[in-house]
Amino acid sequence: MASDQPRMPPQGLVRAVELVRNGLAVAYRKLGPGQLAVMELLAAGWLTQAIHAAAELGIADALADGPRSGAELAQAVGADEDALHRLLRLLIGHGIFKRRRDGRYALTPMAKALQRDTDVSLRDAALFFGSPIHRDNWSHLVDAVRTGKPVGEALHGMSFFEHARTDRTLGTLFDNAMTSIGSLGLAPLLAAYDFGRFETLVDVGGGEGTMLAEILCRAPRSKGVLFELPEVAESAAGRLAELGLAERCTVERGSFFDEVPQGGDAYILKHILHDWPEDDAGRILATVRAAMKPGARLLVIELVVPENARPHPGKIIDLEMLVNTGGRERTTDEYRKFLARFGFRLTRVVPTVSPDNILEAEPA
Template sequence: MTQPARTSGPDLDASGAMMRLITGAWAARMVHTAAELCIADHLAEGPRDAGSLAAATASHAPSLARLLRALAAIGVLREDEDRRYALTPLGATLRSGVPGSMRPWVLLCFADDQGKAWEALTHAVKTGEHAYRHIFGVDKWTRLAQHPEAARLFDAAMQSLTEGANGAIIANYPFGQYRWIVDVGGGNGALLMPVLARHPGMRATLFDLPHVADAARARIAEAGLSDRYESVGGDAFAAVPAGADAYVLKGVIHDWEDAEALAILRTVRAAMGDGARLLVIERILPERIDPSDILTPGRFIHDINMMLNPGGRERTEAEFRDLLARAGLRLARIVPIPCPLSVIEADPA
């Protein structure tokens, strides 16, 4: 008698990989707690044991000891023979106020104004509804304007993400060819401040929402650049300063779906003279998934975050080309940068 074929179960290696993938969410929570407790700051001067750290962080010593051990297991800390803990290079990124600090970003990822939208991922995928608006009743920018503390954390997190990228962009793109640059949605002005310092004959204008521009103005003054770096508040959907040699949109277009992104691009196009250039600085997604993308999935995960939080998207080169054309612009070239971003140059069509 022939026996029916048995359906094989999941591959054990694949099951283990899935377990590691899912428990990665727990590991992220552990890192978030370490950031909240300022563990890295308390270890900046050298190794300490669990009891000392518990006293410094007002924590329950036995529970903190278990957390420290787990953080060592995932490479954030290093445990010595005396059960003291020290920072690894990975853990050092959680220090506050140092170059390359990722602490604000880690705190933001699980803050209400960022993390809660991820709880509505299934709802967003099933309905197409903007997850952030579904939870809070308003878009992200409106809510941040209403909650200054949340806005400060968001701004700090964006700064922590862009410091390394800004350095790579400045080193690899020839900003010196322009006399006047307008940075639309320029945040705290960090991108162009070192550019202006390097090119004393250049001037720049930061253009952002009024409360953002006000905060940037103080930062620009501290850098001694107020005579060449103007900070202007306004609405990029209505108008931007006209007549500049170059306009920068860094990390702006991906915040929006096509209708809103197109409106911003058209506003900038209206301000551009015939010889002006637009620099769109964004991630560029490939047209298709390559097997190597499994090793570097970050840009695709960022695309989901854009869908859930601000309600935007990351785009492919073809999508950028089409969007620019609809705004009366021509994609001239793409300048790759040794970071996740590229500089897309566009000219008036």
């Protein structure tokens, strides 16, 4: 775990690059036949499956010690050499892996994201998003659009989270993917917001405590409370102890639908509200509001959907929520109104260089 806060590029520069990239993409699509542009978008799903295959085969790990020839790599990952070459040819065209002049394959910065043991690994995310069950759920997007409801009840007789609890293969795959994705946006959050101004931070539904641990490492005067379900809390407590944070961070067990620990100066909900249907998300806000003392702050960390026509990750994840959980992404105005319904006043929205924003609210 890093104790020094990494340097982030200026947010203005990041936004400018995004505008240029989106502008070039729009111009490219307008230059050619519309059918060709649509065909390229349709093929994007195949690229997802190619990335999943590379993660499943462990290609990035096989190249961790240096470049390998096609024959060496095929033997290392247990693949057909010609088929592996065809897979890598596609990925290389998108910056994932490279082929040197001597014909050997090697890692790129993007390929390193598919390694198991790296600071920010997306291997588990690739395994989840390319998995058969995830593909199957998305194949029923039209049903979710027609009904406005997630597809789990019709396909599996239970909600996504119930399915993940009963099918531990799915549950482990999902949990690992969320940990993987959570690490991706951690540095930008820590660079954009001063969490150290709070004496006690309560991370509600904070998984194994990765974010809270990073905050405490950078804020030596702060204390933390990790609140999680019993089955998650046990492993989280051990991990926090290994990091030397047992004296500054306690782990409490329970459900955020019932109650959350009292007495915190700040309550963090990171990627929680978007997971749940409106009524359930409201119940979470109500239990947090009931636990907050005067002057405490609520920190909602979520993607915020911009009110423009440009591409944005939140617009994609919003459909992921529709299909799988019944949750949703929201605009700033939608969050303001939603928070107000449960006794909060949105005071500011702190952007980061990642798609995540920090919505700071206070009891109304």
